[in-house]
Amino acid sequence: MAKILLEMKNITKTFPGVKALDNVNLQVEEGEIHALVGENGAGKSTLMNVLSGIYPYGTYEGDIIYDGEVCEFHTIKDSERKGIVIIHQELALIPYMTIGENMFLGNERGTKLKINWNETNDLAAKYLKTVGLKESPQVLIKDIGVGKQQLVEIAKALAKNAKLLILDEPTASLNEADSKALLELLLKFKKEGMTSIIISHKLNEVSFVADKITVIRDGATIETLDKEKDDISESRIIKGMVGRELSDRFPKREKHIGDVMMEVKDWTVYHPLYAERKVVDNVNLNVRKGEVVGISGLMGAGRTELAMSLFGKSYGDNISGQLFINGKEVHLNIVQDAIKHKLAYVTEDRKGNGLILSNPIKINTTLANLDAVSLHSIIDKDKEYGVAVEYKDKLKTKCPTVEQNVGNLSGGNQQKVLLAKWMFADPDILILDEPTRGIDVGAKYEIYCIINQLVAEGKSVIMISSELPEILGMCDRIYVMNEGKIVGELEGSEATQEIIMSHILKAGK
Amino acid sequence: MNKAKSLDFIKKYTMIIVLIVVTAFFAWRTGGAILLPMNVSSLISQNAYVFILATGMLLCILTGGNIDLSVGSVVCFVGAIGAVLMVNMKVNMVVAILIMILVGTLIGAFQGFWIAYVRIPPFIVTLAGMLAFRGLSNVVLDGMTISIKECTAFVNLFGGGANCYIPDFFGNGSLNLTCVFAGVLATVIYVFIQIKSRMSKQKKGYAIENMAVFQIKTLLIGLVILAFSFRLAQHKGIPTVLIWVLIVVMVYGYITSNTTTGRYFYAVGGNEKATKLSGINTNKVYFLAYLNMGFLAALAGMVTIARMTSAQPTYGQSYEMDAIGSCFIGGASAYGGIGTVPGVIVGAVLMGVINLGMSLMGVDQNMQKVVKGLVLLAAVIFDVVSKRGGKLISKN
Numbered sequence: 049m050a051k052i053l054l055e056m057k058n059i060t061k062t063f064p065g066v067k068a069l070d071n072v073n074l075q076v077e078e079g080e081i082h083a084l085v086g087e088n089g090a091g092k093s094t095l096m097n098v099l100s101g102i103y104p105y106g107t108y109e110g111d112i113i114y115d116g117e118v119c120e121f122h123t124i125k126d127s128e129r130k131g132i133v134i135i136h137q138e139l140a141l142i143p144y145m146t147i148g149e150n151m152f153l154g155n156e157r158g159t160k161l162k163i164n165w166n167e168t169n170d171l172a173a174k175y176l177k178t179v180g181l182k183e184s185p186q187v188l189i190k191d192i193g194v195g196k197q198q199l200v201e202i203a204k205a206l207a208k209n210a211k212l213l214i215l216d217e218p219t220a221s222l223n224e225a226d227s228k229a230l231l232e233l234l235l236k237f238k239k240e241g242m243t244s245i246i247i248s249h250k251l252n253e254v255s256f257v258a259d260k261i262t263v264i265r266d267g268a269t270i271e272t273l274d275k276e277k278d279d280i281s282e283s284r285i286i287k288g289m290v291g292r293e294l295s296d297r298f299p300k301r302e303k304h305i306g307d308v309m310m311e312v313k314d315w316t317v318y319h320p321l322y323a324e325r326k327v328v329d330n331v332n333l334n335v336r337k338g339e340v341v342g343i344s345g346l347m348g349a350g351r352t353e354l355a356m357s358l359f360g361k362s363y364g365d366n367i368s369g370q371l372f373i374n375g376k377e378v379h380l381n382i383v384q385d386a387i388k389h390k391l392a393y394v395t396e397d398r399k400g401n402g403l404i405l406s407n408p409i410k411i412n413t414t415l416a417n418l419d420a421v422s423l424h425s426i427i428d429k430d431k432e433y434g435v436a437v438e439y440k441d442k443l444k445t446k447c448p449t450v451e452q453n454v455g456n457l458s459g460g461n462q463q464k465v466l467l468a469k470w471m472f473a474d475p476d477i478l479i480l481d482e483p484t485r486g487i488d489v490g491a492k493y494e495i496y497c498i499i500n501q502l503v504a505e506g507k508s509v510i511m512i513s514s515e516l517p518e519i520l521g522m523c524d525r526i527y528v529m530n531e532g533k534i535v536g537e538l539e540g541s542e543a544t545q546e547i548i549m550s551h552i553l554k555a556g557k
Numbered sequence: 558m559n560k561a562k563s564l565d566f567i568k569k570y571t572m573i574i575v576l577i578v579v580t581a582f583f584a585w586r587t588g589g590a591i592l593l594p595m596n597v598s599s600l601i602s603q604n605a606y607v608f609i610l611a612t613g614m615l616l617c618i619l620t621g622g623n624i625d626l627s628v629g630s631v632v633c634f635v636g637a638i639g640a641v642l643m644v645n646m647k648v649n650m651v652v653a654i655l656i657m658i659l660v661g662t663l664i665g666a667f668q669g670f671w672i673a674y675v676r677i678p679p680f681i682v683t684l685a686g687m688l689a690f691r692g693l694s695n696v697v698l699d700g701m702t703i704s705i706k707e708c709t710a711f712v713n714l715f716g717g718g719a720n721c722y723i724p725d726f727f728g729n730g731s732l733n734l735t736c737v738f739a740g741v742l743a744t745v746i747y748v749f750i751q752i753k754s755r756m757s758k759q760k761k762g763y764a765i766e767n768m769a770v771f772q773i774k775t776l777l778i779g780l781v782i783l784a785f786s787f788r789l790a791q792h793k794g795i796p797t798v799l800i801w802v803l804i805v806v807m808v809y810g811y812i813t814s815n816t817t818t819g820r821y822f823y824a825v826g827g828n829e830k831a832t833k834l835s836g837i838n839t840n841k842v843y844f845l846a847y848l849n850m851g852f853l854a855a856l857a858g859m860v861t862i863a864r865m866t867s868a869q870p871t872y873g874q875s876y877e878m879d880a881i882g883s884c885f886i887g888g889a890s891a892y893g894g895i896g897t898v899p900g901v902i903v904g905a906v907l908m909g910v911i912n913l914g915m916s917l918m919g920v921d922q923n924m925q926k927v928v929k930g931l932v933l934l935a936a937v938i939f940d941v942v943s944k945r946g947g948k949l950i951s952k953n
Binding site: 359360362382383384386387393395400401402403404405406407411415416418419422425426427429430433434469 | 761818833895
């Protein structure tokens with residue numbers, strides 16, 4: 049047995065209100081490629097952030113034993129000094145700097161007072177050759193494609209004398225050829241003795257490249273599969289990823305499904321910056337009165353983009369297709385139109401796009417429908433207060449008063465305020481984008497109850513979620529989306545996690 | 558009162574506490590001179606332009622810490638146009654006033670268009686405006702001073718100091734009875750409104766302040782209004798410019814706290830994306846902020862030339878800094894979304910008191926600038942650090 053390079057023992061990490069990691073154990077041998085798999089939010093990235101010192105020593109429990117010694121990393125620099133280098137999912141390159149400058153950012157060659165550009169470019173060229181990138185170190189990052197940028201990231205890691213390379217979803221934004229090249233590169237590094245940890249959703253890639261696979265689910269390690277001993281086929285991995293029972297985590301509801309409320313036909317959306325990239329590709333879907341329709345898919349499948357483009361074209365360019373509400377075609381060019389046609393979009397990014405954190409609950413609650421609490425655009429503050437209290441009670445938001453700033457609430461309660469805001473706008477169709485992201489199980493249950501209540505009132509709900517159990521537990525009908533296309537439509541009763549996953553994976557090939 | 562609550566109290570009323578302490582300090586150092594009727598009156602007249610400009614600046618700052626550097630130049634430009642119209646071209650006063658307001662508003666619309674719809678950074682647009690309108694003022698005035706002493710109606714309508722006071726309708730003693738009467742009336746109205754809104758809240762079952770706090774607060778503010786009007790009454794009465802300042806403060810205080818449009822300014826500064834996704838036209842909000850700034854700059858321009866009884870190409874210099882400073886000292890956030898009109902007025906009064914106090918003490922002009930700079934820095938440091946939960950150094 050080879051030497052154990054890294055051991056993470058009983059790692060527990062809690063965020064306010066959520067236990068992100070619970071007694072996680074991970075062993076990585078020297079010279080192997082170790083894959084970490086699990087659903088979105090299972091805790092993979094959190095674990096790697098603990099390892100690399102982004103969450104400093106002391107903010108988690110448990111030990112990190114690297115190269116035989118217990119380590120206490122306080123910053124990323126500490127872990128990098130040991131040769132642990134993480135490459136994040138979002139590329140961290142600066143567009144208007146050259147490849148060479150990026151590669152040695154924070155690690156500059158020469159002295160503090162004089163950067164040695166010759167050495168910088170010379171070394172950069174050497175590492176570029178190692179990763180097989182044929183570009184001059186003096187080319188600007190913005191002028192090369194995403195695939196090449198990913199290679200620059202790897203070269204940058206090598207320049208830091210990486211011994212343990214961590215790649216978080218390295219192929220998420222790459223096309224097939226680039227992905228293939230990248231995986232080959234990892235195998236080549238392995239031959240040269242490099243140890244890597246790769247986080248990926250693309251299970252075919254994991255099967256192809258990994259020696260060992262550790263499955264994480266709900267912040268706990270489930271199992272570690274060994275290529276030599278175990279079956280590491282995709283279906284076997286999926287079973288590990290999703291293999292939990294769906295007990296009473298979802299409240300029951302009676303179905304009263306009516307006529308088609310909203311229908312989308314041939315909906316196509318292009319990326320606002322890269323005009324030739326299709327983000328949503330010829331999507332057809334509908335939702336009925338009193339129905340919960342789920343849109344499943346991996347991150348980056350185009351679900352949020354689809355929802356936002358429907359919601360008053362708040363995302364994307366060159367949008368084409370037809371939208372029918374109650375059988376009539378409508379053209380929603382701005383958000384105001386969408387709200388007027390009783391459509392609501394509850395964002396996945398409640399802090400960035402949903403709430404005004406520095407404002408109290410009551411102001412957030414009425415923001416999307418301020419006219420309802422005002423007369424001739426003068427706000428009736430007493431009425432506003434009353435509305436806020438009413439929704440606070442209705443949704444069981446836990447807060448001392450509605451004067452409390454939203455920024456001080458827990459994630460679950462923030463989500464409730466966001467829901468209250470859109471419920472107060474009195475929509476018929478609600479698009480809920482990841483309505484339970486980052487909130488604990490109890491609050492999730494309450495959100496599900498609210499959704500049931502909404503459809504019981506005859507509203508339609510479109511739920512976008514990356515959590516398969518939630519989609520299965522809540523939805524009457526499920527669309528599966530991948531790379532901008534609808535790749536499957538399933539009745540809620542016939543769907544299983546395996547079927548959905550295989551739809552996604554089949555389309556991904 | 559437990560510790561957290563008293564901390565909250567101090568945070569909420571910091572600037573008022575500071576204002577009282579600073580005033581007390583100067584009252585001590587100047588042997589009470591700063592509280593003499595004449596000085597209280599000139600505090601208003603001298604700083605009228607600051608109150609007006611700071612109110613407009615608040616709206617810009619609310620949208621996201623955006624400032625308007627051009628106001629000083631616009632004040633000068635509008636004043637110059639007014640002087641040329643009234644003195645050189647003998648235009649009727651009312652027409653001249655309308656033209657000045659129109660010019661200011663158009664300038665605001667011009668700058669607002671680039672900022673709101675084309676999204677040129679406000680700093681750049683208004684810096685350009687600051688240069689351009691300063692230059693244009695020189696052109697309009699031909700580099701000269703135009704005296705408007707002859708336009709007595711205009712000077713009396715917008716001026717402060719000299720003889721620009723609301724005439725005393727009753728009596729003719731050393732005490733201006735009209736002013737006392739107005740003060741009493743204002744106090745009564747204030748107390749009445751407070752009690753009425755409290756009762757209406759109580760009736761509808763909404764949260765109300767603690768009775769003792771309410772009584773003390775209402776009583777104190779009532780007393781301040783009374784004392785203030787009594788001081789003014791001892792010195793010729795109400796400066797006409799105070800009427801304009803009060804109108805601006807009350808109208809904008811109301812708009813920012815009670816109307817949907819006012820709410821949108823806070824929302825945009827708090828989180829622009831969320832505001833946009835709530836169906837609010839954020840471009841329009843930016844546009845309105847700068848349009849309005851132009852309008853108020855025009856008003857400030859009229860006030861300025863009326864007080865100086867002339868127009869000069871150098872008027873209005875660093876007025877923008879006074880306005881911006883008042884906003885930040887008055888608790889507006891440098892990131893936008895936070896700040897109130899009353900807060901800004903307290904900030905402006907504080908600046909005014911410091912100016913006046915130091916002048917009375919005979920502090921050198923240059924040292925006055927140093928002190929003002931430090932006060933501004935301290936206020937913003939306080940804002941940023943308190944928001945970070947009291948930690949001075951930002952986490953790396």
